[in-house]
Amino acid sequence: xxxxxxxxxxxxxxxxxxxxxxxxxxxxxxxxxxxxxxxxxxxxxxxxxxxxxxxxxxxxxxxxxxxxxxxxxxxxxxxxxxxxxxxxxxxxxxxxxxxxxxxxxxxxxxxxxxxxxxxxxxxxxxxxxxxxxxxxxxxxxxxxxxxxxxxxxxxxxxxxxxxxxxxxxxxxxxxxxxxxxxxxxxxxxxxxxxxxxxxxxxxxxxxxxxxxxxxxxxxxxxxxxxxxxxxxxxxxxxxxxxxxxxxxxxxxxxxxxxxxxxxxxxxxxxxxxxxxxxxxxxxxxxxxxxxxxxxxxxxxxxxxxxxxxxxxxxxxxxxxxxxxxxxxxxxxxxxxxxxxxxxxxxxxxxxxxxxxxxxxxxxxxxxxxxxxxxxxxxxxxxxxxxxxxxxxxxxxxxxxxxxxxxxxxxxxxxxxxxxxxxxxxxxxxxxxxxxxxxxxxxxxxxxxxxxxxxxxxxxxxx
Numbered sequence: 001x002x003x004x005x006x007x008x009x010x011x012x013x014x015x016x017x018x019x020x021x022x023x024x025x026x027x028x029x030x031x032x033x034x035x036x037x038x039x040x041x042x043x044x045x046x047x048x049x050x051x052x053x054x055x056x057x058x059x060x061x062x063x064x065x066x067x068x069x070x071x072x073x074x075x076x077x078x079x080x081x082x083x084x085x086x087x088x089x090x091x092x093x094x095x096x097x098x099x100x101x102x103x104x105x106x107x108x109x110x111x112x113x114x115x116x117x118x119x120x121x122x123x124x125x126x127x128x129x130x131x132x133x134x135x136x137x138x139x140x141x142x143x144x145x146x147x148x149x150x151x152x153x154x155x156x157x158x159x160x161x162x163x164x165x166x167x168x169x170x171x172x173x174x175x176x177x178x179x180x181x182x183x184x185x186x187x188x189x190x191x192x193x194x195x196x197x198x199x200x201x202x203x204x205x206x207x208x209x210x211x212x213x214x215x216x217x218x219x220x221x222x223x224x225x226x227x228x229x230x231x232x233x234x235x236x237x238x239x240x241x242x243x244x245x246x247x248x249x250x251x252x253x254x255x256x257x258x259x260x261x262x263x264x265x266x267x268x269x270x271x272x273x274x275x276x277x278x279x280x281x282x283x284x285x286x287x288x289x290x291x292x293x294x295x296x297x298x299x300x301x302x303x304x305x306x307x308x309x310x311x312x313x314x315x316x317x318x319x320x321x322x323x324x325x326x327x328x329x330x331x332x333x334x335x336x337x338x339x340x341x342x343x344x345x346x347x348x349x350x351x352x353x354x355x356x357x358x359x360x361x362x363x364x365x366x367x368x369x370x371x372x373x374x375x376x377x378x379x380x381x382x383x384x385x386x387x388x389x390x391x392x393x394x395x396x397x398x399x400x401x402x403x404x405x406x407x408x409x410x411x412x413x414x415x416x417x418x419x420x421x422x423x424x425x426x427x428x429x430x431x432x433x434x435x436x437x438x439x440x441x442x443x444x445x446x447x448x449x450x451x452x453x454x455x456x457x458x459x460x461x462x
Contacts, residue, residue: 007161018042025063025182028117031170045074077101118160121167136287141225251347251416279319280368319352348419355390400436
């Protein structure tokens, strides 16, 4: 219990802090409920019914009965699968849906903190899984004690207070408190790679009489975390010294020779960090793709490029477009006057951006990069939904010729503009292009109300 208290208090939580619990019904989440009930005064449990198995809804009801006995308020939220499930990626898709639903319910309950039951055995499995996927140091550092869910605004803080607990310890917590848990039969299916790893680890652990596999791997994870922290400080210094980052439009520029003027590993981590940030991605790109990008950029640096402003390289990676230009007139990058004229620019890849509806009074993270808030000026209920947000297109450029801030953005490459938000009606009528301060006055003149749009950076790079 003391270890649990130390973790939650590290993040400023007190017994009076409202907290949500992600509860699947397994021994990890049920023991989490037992421990949380002994410390927190305001608890709310959430169970996600993924609806991937016929018996999942009944199992969710069984969880409800367990939590009733623990006197913890509980709600079941269900996944909606509108398309055929791709079973090769079903666990990944289910995870994304799960966290989106958990975050939405936290918002509905006005709760900022969400606790999950991830434990040390989960951490070991994650390490082996990522090792098999050729992950780098960041990936092999595995799960963090805390992180922000980047699917909602304001962000929900996810805390994993059981990461230092072994599964056997959690089973003992339930036994001591005479609380039952539910075994998920899908955890035994060898159809999923993580289950294969889990069963393989169990067999290996049983055959090891003198060595604690859990202790060894846990020690390795901590070593990777410490190494990653040291390298990250060097990466931050390198990015700050070699790049210009436009945090409003979310793109980066740098003289190519400045960016590549570091040890290979620092350059690759810098490229990875930039692509993850600009692409609005939860995870960094695969190490293999970053290494390939780095090698191609080194080749570009040796090329003799005569034409000014001509793109000499275009590559897509992690939802970004990476391209190089011979910028002899210093149009796109002015940070260093003594560097080579070849400039690298990293911007969002518009083809990866989805068009989504905007709802009155709802804070919406668009493309994991911008916050959109749409409200009627007089706070009345809206008309039937007819507004959407999509990325900028070439056809929109004609609308911004008279933009009041057009002269100040003339040095922004057109590719960087294509990743910006545009507000349209259901008939594709452009209503607003916020970054260019464009607004269709006729649209608003025909209505008694007006909406407000603001864009914010979703998470910081450094």
